[in-house]
Structures are given as C-alpha cells and as structure tokens.
Amino acid sequence: MTTVQTFASLAEASAAQGAIMGGGTLLMRQVNEAPHTVPGLIRITDPGLSRVSASGDRIEIGAGVTMRQVMDHPDLAAFAPVARAIGGPALRNMATVGGNLFAPHPYGDFTVGLLAAGAQVVWADGRREELEDFLRGRVSAQGILATVSVVRTRPEQLRFRKVSRTRPKGVSVMSIAARLDGTGSSASSARIAFGAMGPTPLRARAAEVALQGVRLDTDGVGPACAACLEDLSPADDALASAWYRAQVAPIYLRRCLLGES
Amino acid sequence: MPKKPMSFTLNDAETGVFVEEGQNLLEALRRGAGDLSPKFGCGQGTCGACTVLIDGAPHLSCLTLAEAAASRRVETTGGLAAGPELHPLQTAFMEGFAAQCGFCTGGMLMVAKALLAENPRPTREEVIEAISGNLCRCTGYGPIVDAILTAAARMQGRAA
C-alpha cells in the first residue's frame, strides 16, 4: 500500500519520509505496478514549485513546472522544442522538470537541454550544485529539488535533436543538445550534452573542445563529431544496441550542430 | 484500508467518491464514480485510452493520483453528448468510421476536444501531434485525423 501525504509548503514537506511526487508519470507507473515498492508518496502543492522567474542573466524554473508550461513560457522559448519532444500532449501536461532530472535511462530528454545550456539545481534547503554534479550523485540524492537555475538562452543558441523510432512520439534512442556561442558561422564556445548514451545525461567534453573556433560546416564540425564518443558510454537496451548508438552518434551530432534534417 | 473522501466536478456534476491511498484517477472514475468511458489499456501512460480532461487539459488518468483531482473539473467522454445530441466530434467519428473496436475512442475524443477548444482551425499536422500520445490498433489513424478535421470544420460552420 502507498500512503500519500500532501503538504502546502516546501518547508513542511522537508521532514517527511517518502518519494517526492512531481507529475507522477514515472512514480504512478510504479505505484500501479508494484505499490509495495513505493510505501509513501509526498505531494507538495506549494505554488512556488510551479513558478518560472527571471533574475539577471538566469531563469529559475520551479521543479514542478510541466513540459507544457515550458512550451508556453516566453522566457523559455529556447527550451520549447526540447519540452515538445517529450511524450504526447497529455503527458506534457503532467511531466515536470524536476521529475525529468531523476528520470532513468532512456528518459531525461529535458535534462539534456538543461545540461547543454548550463544549469544548476537548487535544493529546498538552499544547497546549489551544478547539474553535472547532481547527475553524478543522483542515485543516492536525498531531499527536495526546488528549482533549476539556467543561464538565459536565446532560441538560436540551443540546438536539440531527439532520435527515436516512432514519430512524433517515441522514446529516445538518443537525444543531443548543444549550446553554441559565437558568430553565426563559427563557434567560439560550445556545450554539448547527450541523453540515453550513458547512465545519466552526459556532456561530450572532447567534442566541445574540438568545436572551439571552428567553422560550422561539415568539415569544421567533423573532428568534434568524431570525438563525441570519448565521454559517452552507451548501453544495449530494447531500443538500440550500444554498437548502433556508437555508430550513429557522430552522424546525429553533425545533423544537430548543422541543423540538417 | 482507510479511504479518503474526495469531491470533484465530473462532467459538470458535483461528484464525491472514496479513494484508496495511492489510487489512480482512472480507478476512482471507473470504480468510484461508475463512469466507464475512460478505458484501462496499459496503466503505464503508453496508450492514452484513459485520457480525461482536468480543468480543460488532457491528462492520463491512469498516472494521475486520484486525490490530486480534488476540487478540479474532470471531463470524460461520458459527458460529451448533451442528452440524445451527440457532440460534433462523436458524429464525425461515427460517420467517418473513426472507431472500430472503440477502445481508443474515448481518449481520442478527449484530446480532440482539448485541441479544438484551444485551436479551432488545426492543420492536419497539428491534429496528428494532438493524438500522438494515443494508440489505435484498428483504424490506421487516417479516419481519426479526418474525423477531427471534419468536426472542426463543422463546429466553425465551414465545409471540411
């Protein structure tokens, strides 16, 4: 049996024991299938959790903000294509940003976008950490995530590509996001993230280095694409083998970087 | 097992049910409120047969904690017709053979209703996107997309 506790504020919920519920799209699946594995659910109705606010060059996205809210928010236009790639419309009305940060392989497409954009997570007790550090320790992470803080990103700075077998909806064979800074034709700096290519979304640092200062054309991005596997550790799953993922990752990275169809 | 009382609006009627701890909204609707129009297909969010509108927006009721719907406005296919008058979407589905076994139909109708409320003149691509979370094993989707476009046109007084 699964007991449910509902709290109106983050502070009240902090001491409670149980699984923090975002949209429940992963947790309720587990409750439906194996309720004994989810003894307690913590539901938090604090409106602060579903708020998006801008301060300086950063945007704070509440952990309870849904994919649909991301798609509709003018300050998050760069992330709208990422949110739109997740599930169907009903799922997007439910799935939250906070839940996506914990979503296991092959999920976590939104986290890939956040990782490329340069995000930090902020816990309810005020702790703040880089998203990359959070992802490294997330299996044993305790506490309530309050917000994700992301550097303001213009739509043309963030490129995103989701590779899936069924379209428009389908789980990721991989997803790729890249934040490119620089003039239109060359990249002065880049942050590249892959999803479904390791236990958590991962940055492709070798590819980032290889992309610095190069022209954004097929020849220019070639070395970066060839280097992308250095930081990735794809696995076999029902969607694709590790071998296949490794074969196609450089090609999809090129398509993502150059906006090829 | 203790049950919690919960009240909400179901298709414009104030409704009260007792929900078990951890129960999902689909079960509360079917077993508690006796509305059998949302269907159980997978219980995993994959098929969309259980889709209902909560405050006008499509939700997968099998993945919605029942008590999270307290005091909210829930709509199901059971409330689409006004007495003997079918909703234009239902008429278009019937005429266009957009339902064969009918198992997916309740979910399809609800996402279509939400789409047309937000976007009365959707393109074919927008309709396909709107039903992308709903599986149909019978029709091949074409008749469903056509029926939604036909209903949209009729609701606007246009020719399809």
Ligand SMILES: Cc1cc2nc3c(=O)[nH]c(=O)nc-3n(C[C@H](O)[C@H](O)[C@H](O)COP(=O)(O)OP(=O)(O)OC[C@H]3O[C@@H](n4cnc5c(N)ncnc54)[C@H](O)[C@@H]3O)c2cc1C
């Ligand atoms: C049909 C279907 C299709 C899907 N397609 C995609 C897809 O294309 N891409 C994708 O990335 N995902 C997909 N998912 C997975 C999932 O819906 C998303 O990853 C979603 O963003 C998870 O968020 P949630 O709010 O529903 O998580 P929940 O189920 O509420 O929670 C997931 C985990 O996160 C933890 N958690 C949630 N919020 C907090 C918080 N504030 N603090 C601490 N812990 C928290 C929970 O305790 C739990 O462990 C799909 C799921 C389904 C059912």
Ligand code: FES
């Ligand atoms: S029963 Fe809810 S999505 Fe299949």
Ligand code: FES
């Ligand atoms: S009509 Fe049978 S599943 Fe759609």
